[in-house]
Amino acid sequence: xxxxxxxxxxxxxxxxxxxxxxxxxxxxxxxxxxxxxxxxxxxxxxxxxxxxxxxxxxxxxxxxxxxxxxxxxxxxxxxxxxxxxxxxxxxxxxxxxxxxxxxxxxxxxxxxxxxxxxxxxxxxxxxxxxxxxxxxxxxxxxxxxxxxxxxxxxxxxxxxxxxxxxxxxxxxxxxxxxxxxxxxxxxxxxxxxxxxxxxxxxxxxxxxxxxxxxxxxxxxxxxxxxxxxxxxxxxxxxxxxxxxxxxxxxxxxxxxxxxxxxxxxxxxxxxxxxxxxxxxxxxxxxxxxxxxxxxxxxxxxxxxxxxxxxxxxxxxxxxxxxxxxxxxxxxxxxxxxxxxxxxxxxxxxxxxxxxxxxxxxxxxxxxxxxxxxxxxxxxxxxxxxxxxxxxxxxxxxxxxxx
Numbered sequence: 001x002x003x004x005x006x007x008x009x010x011x012x013x014x015x016x017x018x019x020x021x022x023x024x025x026x027x028x029x030x031x032x033x034x035x036x037x038x039x040x041x042x043x044x045x046x047x048x049x050x051x052x053x054x055x056x057x058x059x060x061x062x063x064x065x066x067x068x069x070x071x072x073x074x075x076x077x078x079x080x081x082x083x084x085x086x087x088x089x090x091x092x093x094x095x096x097x098x099x100x101x102x103x104x105x106x107x108x109x110x111x112x113x114x115x116x117x118x119x120x121x122x123x124x125x126x127x128x129x130x131x132x133x134x135x136x137x138x139x140x141x142x143x144x145x146x147x148x149x150x151x152x153x154x155x156x157x158x159x160x161x162x163x164x165x166x167x168x169x170x171x172x173x174x175x176x177x178x179x180x181x182x183x184x185x186x187x188x189x190x191x192x193x194x195x196x197x198x199x200x201x202x203x204x205x206x207x208x209x210x211x212x213x214x215x216x217x218x219x220x221x222x223x224x225x226x227x228x229x230x231x232x233x234x235x236x237x238x239x240x241x242x243x244x245x246x247x248x249x250x251x252x253x254x255x256x257x258x259x260x261x262x263x264x265x266x267x268x269x270x271x272x273x274x275x276x277x278x279x280x281x282x283x284x285x286x287x288x289x290x291x292x293x294x295x296x297x298x299x300x301x302x303x304x305x306x307x308x309x310x311x312x313x314x315x316x317x318x319x320x321x322x323x324x325x326x327x328x329x330x331x332x333x334x335x336x337x338x339x340x341x342x343x344x345x346x347x348x349x350x351x352x353x354x355x356x357x358x359x360x361x362x363x364x365x366x367x368x369x370x371x372x373x374x375x376x377x378x379x380x381x382x383x384x385x386x387x388x389x390x391x392x393x394x395x396x397x398x399x400x401x402x
Contacts, residue, residue: 004145005031005110006320008130009152010117010159012039015288015305015312016152017100022313024107028320031144032109033132035116040097044268045302046187046217046225047091048200050383053303054089057310058103063096064089065220068198070378072370073253074363075205081375088200088379090219091302100306120149120159120284126325127163127283148316148325151286152309155179155269160276160286175284177276177291182269183212183299186239187227188247192260195224201253203246204355204363211235211356213298214246216255223263226250229299231272234356240267272296274349279312279337280330287312293337295384297348304341311336347386 007023009016012034023030036042054064066086072079101111114135121129121143129145151159160175201216208214212230219225226247228239250257275292279285287293293308294301315333319325358366370378380388 011152018309019313026317040094
């Protein structure tokens with residue numbers, strides 16, 4: 001193998017890049033392998049997020065667009081929430097990903113584009129490297145050595161699926177997260193000169209998006225992301241079929257789409273399940289969508305991925321500094337994640353399972369309940385902050401879990 005890195009990270013998404021920065025800042029060598037030829041492309045997410053959380057993660061204000069009003073629509077009902085001081089935003093996805101890459105590089109990380117992590121390499125019951133497929137005037141496979149391998153390959157969990165029970169340290173099971181339920185999304189990024197750039201719109205019900213929702217997310221410069229997400233296999237419907245119809249009838253939802261034309265088309269998947277039963281093995285850990293660390297409530301993952309990446313990076317660096325890269329040394333990442341976010345994410349999954357079964361009349365009645373929330377409470381719900389007293393009062397009625 002080539003000269004080893006302390007850590008190799010497969011995937012230059014927000015989780016992998018945040019982990020790389022954290023590791024490099026601790027003075028450890030780290031290499032990020034990215035399958036694509038460009039960081040942040042192709043875009044596979046709508047980019048909805050929250051201003052306070054992004055600022056705490058160091059994302060510059062110029063990389064997100066503030067939202068002052070949110071309308072939540074069912075077939076025959078509507079709730080609106082106004083924010084004189086915006087709490088929500090839509091990010092410049094490519095810009096944020098490349099900003100994270102710049103931070104990682106400035107900290108000392110190396111990034112290799114057009115390089116795919118194909119399979120982990122193990123010796124003596126511990127992962128010791130990875131086989132990388134390099135596209136550079138031809139295709140070649142290259143073994144790369146490391147002390148810790150991080151799978152940040154997204155929902156495919158490419159490396160974790162190949163790690164057997166000896167490395168996983170969890171009995172007879174492998175580290176395969178075994179995801180079977182996904183949010184499947186399709187969207188157009190439109191140039192829409194008359195669309196209200198202050199307002200986001202969420203639409204539910206089987207006409208717009210069976211077992212899911214549709215959205216209108218402005219992100220500045222007259223650009224608007226309009227999409228549909230559907231939970232598979234809860235519904236077999238294809239989001240692209242519903243997307244074209246949704247775009248064609250945006251005026252029904254109070255969206256001024258005069259003169260709108262598509263600039264880009266995006267499609268993506270995100271696990272819509274509880275996070276994986278384990279994140280770590282001997283010499284390997286998974287982070288971000290690879291282990292289901294997004295919120296399945298609305299399929300929001302970027303800020304969760306950055307947070308998880310920072311936590312994973314700190315744990316990996318500490319393990320290397322201690323000279324112990326066993327599962328036990330990496331386990332604090334998993335334990336800390338569960339302690340900080342486990343309850344909220346489990347509740348989010350439970351709520352998502354219920355609402356994915358609601359039909360139009362059920363949604364009409366539930367929108368009436370949403371009207372009881374203040375704008376701040378609605379924002380907290382969208383954030384997946386589901387352990388506050390305000391939510392328990394609503395849940396006591398049984399409305400969320402019927």
